[in-house]
Amino acid sequence: MRFKIFAKQERRSTNVERFLLLNAEKEIMILILVWVKYQEEVKKMADDSIIREMKIAANAYARAYRILSEKIPNLRGEVGKVYQINDAELMFPSDILLALACQVYLKLIILERGLTFRREHDLLSLFNILDEDTRTEIINKCRDVNGNRNDFLTKLEGNKDVFLKWRYFYEIDLEREPECYYVVDTPFLNDLLISLEQTIS
Numbered sequence: 001m002r003f004k005i006f007a008k009q010e011r012r013s014t015n016v017e018r019f020l021l022l023n024a025e026k027e028i029m030i031l032i033l034v035w036v037k038y039q040e041e042v043k044k045m046a047d048d049s050i051i052r053e054m055k056i057a058a059n060a061y062a063r064a065y066r067i068l069s070e071k072i073p074n075l076r077g078e079v080g081k082v083y084q085i086n087d088a089e090l091m092f093p094s095d096i097l098l099a100l101a102c103q104v105y106l107k108l109i110i111l112e113r114g115l116t117f118r119r120e121h122d123l124l125s126l127f128n129i130l131d132e133d134t135r136t137e138i139i140n141k142c143r144d145v146n147g148n149r150n151d152f153l154t155k156l157e158g159n160k161d162v163f164l165k166w167r168y169f170y171e172i173d174l175e176r177e178p179e180c181y182y183v184v185d186t187p188f189l190n191d192l193l194i195s196l197e198q199t200i201s
Contacts, residue, residue, distance in 0.1 A: 054108050055200070061101035062193060068094040069186075092166055095184045099123070099162035102189060105196035109134065112200070123192075124153075124160040134199065141195035144188045155188045162189065 068090045106126040110117050117129055127135065136149075145151040162184050 051108060051111055054104055054111075058101055058104035058108060061097050061104060062197070065094055065097035065101055065193075068097065069190075095162055095186060095189070096166050098186065098189050098193060099159070099166075099184075102193050102196060103163060105193070105200065106130075109196065109199055121164050122160050123162075124156050127156060138192075138195050138199055141198050142188075142191050143194075144191035155185055156192070159185050159189055 072091050072094060102123055103121060103126065106123065107117055110126065110129050113131060113134060115129055115131075117126060120126055127138070130138075139145065139149055139152045140147045142152060145155065166184070
């Protein structure tokens with residue numbers, strides 16, 4: 001009789017332990033799910049914060065480019081305006097700011113589309129990260145190429161490294177490194193900038 005009572009108590013004890021174990025596992029799973037959700041929310045907040053800061057930076061670079069470009073003689077279609085000779089020196093920082101604005105806007109669009117990028121200054125590489133619909137939208141909005149994909153890609157290829165090649169322009173020795181010299185297609189990059197600004201959500 002005592003043995004039966006003991007056996008029943010043991011079974012009851014085992015059932016209680018199993019019940020507690022199952023509840024503990026459920027609680028752990030709930031805690032894990034809550035933690036994962038919390039991490040997702042934190043990441044989303046961080047991403048939103050980064051996007052806001054990047055928009056501020058891109059807008060600032062674009063505005064600075066436009067202020068400088070107004071002072072450059074005959075390179076922005078403002079023939080007949082009176083300029084000082086030294087204003088021509090602003091061509092380099094103006095084009096650098098233009099390329100940098102395009103770069104940051106491309107990265108913004110990449111993030112807005114839920115995509116990622118590595119540290120990159122190459123405009124063509126950044127453009128190629130985007131989905132096909134977004135690439136087509138940008139090309140169609142770029143007036144310089146009238147929606148011609150081949151022209152767009154050729155021009156982007158030729159201007160993909162403006163920021164990298166020109167940011168230290170004072171270090172370039174054109175006599176020793178003539179390959180470092182190339183003409184920046186400012187009208188194309190200017191229209192690309194406008195297209196990117198119109199594509200931002």
